[in-house]
Amino acid sequence: MLNILCALHCEAKPLIQRFGLKQRQDDTPFPIFANESAQLAVCGIGKIAAAGAVGWLGAHSSERSAWLNIGIAGHAHHEIGHAALAHSITDASSSRRFYPDIVHFKGLPTLGITTVDQPAATYPDNDLVEMEASGFYQSSQKFSTVDLIHCLKIVSDNPRNPPEKINKGFVHDLISQSIPAIETLIEQIRSLIPISPDINSSAYRNQCRWSETEKHQLERLLVRWKAMEKEPPSTLHLNSSAKILKFLEHSLNELPLCFTTSTSKKK
């Protein structure tokens, strides 16, 4: 699942259109738009709103989710429309700094982001300046790994083009122009979402009663059997979980251990 967060509806609209997201009709604290593989929240302005929306999305998504904050930002010298991935996020009020893991992305420029609590009259030297990223990032870290949490910001104002000129249509156009970069980023993020090993322990678990600890032991044993590229043997002749675990462990260690390049080179 991919979770996207935008502060404003005009930032979200091009994404909603491009990815065919439909607004949820149930009672949600923020407007939520979703399809089968992504959900987008329009959280409102500010880091508290962003953190709150992430909390809601996190509680309503699967275990392995990716997170993306897309929006506009100011910059001291980059041109309007310049899109950049955040390589650091500094919370201006606390001075805390966060580092999204950007090493997996190619082809996108990166910049630092400074998140401020109030609209800023001046621009930091090198960072993008905006109002949501630090709240989004801190909250997302509760739900995912750092390689799956990212902020993409598009320059909407600079000293030559002050923020007073920004309007809904302008923001819509800026985000729309960056859709190719956003699509590339989403594709790369999706490739990083891990796939759980396909382990089915139900046949064993239905055979007798298992404690929670034993269920974990069984899962780990079946992962090891899968690594050995062998089907675990039938244990229908055994009548207790302890005996099944012992039998599976013993049978596993009786297997010949052959290292072959083709199997072990898998990444």
Place this chain on the structure above:
Amino acid sequence: MFHDIYFEEEIKAHPRTRAFLEKYSDIPHIPCTRYGEIFNRKAQNFRAQKQNPALILAKKHGSLALPTPEGYGIGDPHNYYFSHMLNCVFDCRYCFLQGMYRSAHYILFVNFEDFFDAIKSTLTAHNGERVSFFSGYDCDSLALEPVTRFVENSLPFFADHPLATLELRTKSAQIRFLLEREPLPNVVAAMTLTPHRIAQALEHRAPSLKRRLEALKKLQEKGWKIGLRLDPIIYCENWQEEYQNFYEEVFSTISLERLHSVSMGAFRVPRGVFKNMARLYPEEKLFAHSLEEKNGTVTYKETIEKEMIAFCADQILTYVPEKQFFPCCEVVK
């Protein structure tokens, strides 16, 4: 080679930092306060980072030369290790570095001179006795040498301190800079070797056994002392035959005359590190078979381990005298 470079703001003006940032000017340069902000973050994807590592330039604080764990020595009465780098370019499944740190990014500590000061103080504390210093504990000593130039910087120091032995432990064939220099009698180029089939399966991105042996041969011919680190011994089907042939190949290639030392040990990692490794690579056969936990260490089941150690020690001792053999474990005959 690196996707991006993080650097501690404290060392922004350090000549080595400046040289790195200049050399790699086309990748992102990201300032940070302390390397731990990136390296020690929770919830990192080690496996993905291993494929696309970043370089973190930092300053090492605190104790820079540390006593080695027990059983880690090559003949000197005192043994220390130091880590000018953390993490390795190679991707060996059995290596404890796979489960030691939260991050697979490379850290390079640029304050080389502080390491030399620490080594000097350690030598002084041992008052005229020989001390071994191991540089390849948390990294490969040579694999990134063309980039870091740590060894190049350290050789003049060790030339001036003959009571110190420097072990450069590696799997790398990056030896050109050693071949271009006059050998030092107190520097040992030590190569980690495993049988070809096991190396192919488990030592991803590392040079082949053949290339490593060729590198050792060239180093010997140039006059460098070499060490053989036949560690870890990995259990597999027909392991006796595998290791017998391996030792024959190794000892028929290198010259026993300029061999400094041979060490050996079975696969073993601390319990917590093993848990991380097995979680990272659930499809890895190495972690699925015949292992058990003993006193906080995960290693082969006792019967297998004892048999392998005894067999391998016996084989090695047919080629090298006992005084050059340093098993990292008890050998029960």
